[in-house]
Amino acid sequence: MQQLSKQDLLHQIRTLMFTCADLNLFLDTHPDNAAAGADYACYSARLIALKREYETRFGPLMNFGNSLISDSFPWTECPWPWTGEEV
Amino acid sequence: MWIYEKRLQYPVRIKRRDLRMARLLYAQYGGADSELAASLRYLAQRYTMPTPETKALLTDIGTEELAHWEMIGAMIYQLSAGASIQEIKSAGMDANYVGHRLGLYLQDPNGVPFTAAVLQVKGEPIADLTEDMAAEQKARVTYENLIRLTDDPDVKDPLRFLREREIVHFQRFGEALESIQRL
Numbered sequence: 001m002q003q004l005s006k007q008d009l010l011h012q013i014r015t016l017m018f019t020c021a022d023l024n025l026f027l028d029t030h031p032d033n034a035a036a037g038a039d040y041a042c043y044s045a046r047l048i049a050l051k052r053e054y055e056t057r058f059g060p061l062m063n064f065g066n067s068l069i070s071d072s073f074p075w076t077e078c079p080w081p082w083t084g085e086e087v
Numbered sequence: 088m089w090i091y092e093k094r095l096q097y098p099v100r101i102k103r104r105d106l107r108m109a110r111l112l113y114a115q116y117g118g119a120d121s122e123l124a125a126s127l128r129y130l131a132q133r134y135t136m137p138t139p140e141t142k143a144l145l146t147d148i149g150t151e152e153l154a155h156w157e158m159i160g161a162m163i164y165q166l167s168a169g170a171s172i173q174e175i176k177s178a179g180m181d182a183n184y185v186g187h188r189l190g191l192y193l194q195d196p197n198g199v200p201f202t203a204a205v206l207q208v209k210g211e212p213i214a215d216l217t218e219d220m221a222a223e224q225k226a227r228v229t230y231e232n233l234i235r236l237t238d239d240p241d242v243k244d245p246l247r248f249l250r251e252r253e254i255v256h257f258q259r260f261g262e263a264l265e266s267i268q269r270l
Contacts, residue, residue, distance in 0.1 A: 010094065018096065021151060022255065028144040029262035062092050081095045082161035 009054050010086075013061075016047040089150070096154040097248045101165040101241040106178030108237050109166035110196050115233070115249075116159045118195035119205040120225040122249075126152035128206040128222060132215045137270070141212060141263050145219075148256050155249055160191055162245060216264040223257035 004012065023040045030036060051061060059078045060067035069075050079085035115121050126149050133145035167180075167189050175184050183198060193201035206222075209215050230250035234243055 014094065014097070021096075021147075025144065025147055025151075025255065025259050028140055028147055029259050029266065031140060061094060062090055064090060066090050075093075078093065081093060082099070082157065082164050084100045084161070084165050086094060086098065 003057075004053075006054075006058050009050060009058075013047065013050050013054060016043050016050065019043045020047055089153075095158055095161060096151070097158060097245055099158055099161040099165060099245050101162060101239070103239055103241070104168070104170060104174070105166050105237070105239065105242070106170055106174055106180050108239070108242060109163045110178065110180060110183070111233060111236060112159055112163050112166070113194055113196045114229055115226070116156065116163060116191065117193040117201035118199075118229075120222065120229050121195075121201070122152050122156035122159055122226070123193065123201060124206050125222055125226060126150075126156060127203070128208070129219060131208045132219070135210050135212075136215075137212050137267065140266060141216070144259055144263050148259065151252070151256075155252065158245055158249065162242065163191055164189075166242070212267045213264065216260055216267065219260045220257055220264065223253045223260065227253040227257070 020040060020043050023036055023043065026036050027033065027040060055061055055067050055073075059073035060069045060075055063069075063075055117123055129145040129149035129152065133142050133149065136142045136145055170178075170180075170189065172184075175181055183192075186192065186198075195201075207215075207218055209218070227250055230246050230253065234246050234250070237243060237246075
C-alpha cells in the first residue's frame with residue numbers, strides 16, 4: 001500500500017482529531033450513549049495509529065515526552081503552526 | 088496539566104495581508120466575547136461544578152477554546168506579518184505599533200486591554216452555565232459580524248468553522264444545564 005503524503009496524513013489526523021473532540025464533548029453530556037462511545041473508541045484508535053506514523057516519518061507533534069523527539073527530528077525544527085507553513 | 092500540540096485545530100493559510108481585518112479580529116483574541124475570555128471563564132468555573140459530567144464539559148470546552156484562540160492569533164499574525172510602516176499608518180494601526188509593533192497584545196480592536204471584568208465565576212452551576220450559553224451566542228454573533236466584514240475566502244473559512252463550534256458548545260452547555268436542573 002502506498003504511503004500517505006505528509007499533507008494527506010496531517011489532513012486525516014486533523015479530521016480524526018476533530019471527530020474525537022466533537023464526540024468527546026457529546027459524551028460529556030451523554031456518557032451512556034453506547035453508539036457514540038463505540039465511535040469514539042474506533043476513531044481514537046485510528047488517530048493514535050496515524051499520529052504515531054506521522055511522528056515517525058515527519059517529527060514530533062507534541063512536547064513534554066508525549067512524542068518521540070530525536071536528533072533527526074528536534075522539537076524546534078518543524079514550522080510553528082501559526083506561520084501558515086504548516087502542511 | 089496541558090500538553091501542547093504543534094498544529095492548528097483547523098488550518099489557517101491567509102495569502103493576502105489585511106491590517107484592517109487583523110485589527111477587527113482582536114475582538115475574538117482579547118475582547119469581551121473572545122476565545123480567551125471563553126477559555127478562561129470555563130476553566131475557572133469548572134472547579135465548583137457539581138457533577139463529573141459538568142466538570143468534564145467545562146474542562147474540555149475550555150481546552151478547545153484555547154485551540155480557537157490560537158487560530159485567531161494565527162489569523163492576526165498572517166494578516167499583518169511583513170506590513171510596512173505606510174500600510175500600518177493607512178490602516179490606523181500606528182498607535183498600536185507604538186506600543187506593540189506587530190506583537191499580538193491581549194486587547195480588543197480599540198486597544199482596550201483584556202480584562203477579567205468581562206466574565207464571571209459565580210460558583211453556582213445554574214448561573215455559570217447560563218452565562219456560558221450566553222457567551223457562546225455572543226461569540227457566534229461576533230463571528231457573523233466578522234464574516235460580513237471581509238471578502239477574503241481564506242479569512243471567511245476558518246471564521247465559519249469557529250462560528251459552528253459556538254453553536255455546538257451552546258448545545259452542550261444547554262444539556263449540561265438541564266442535567267443540573269434534574270438533580
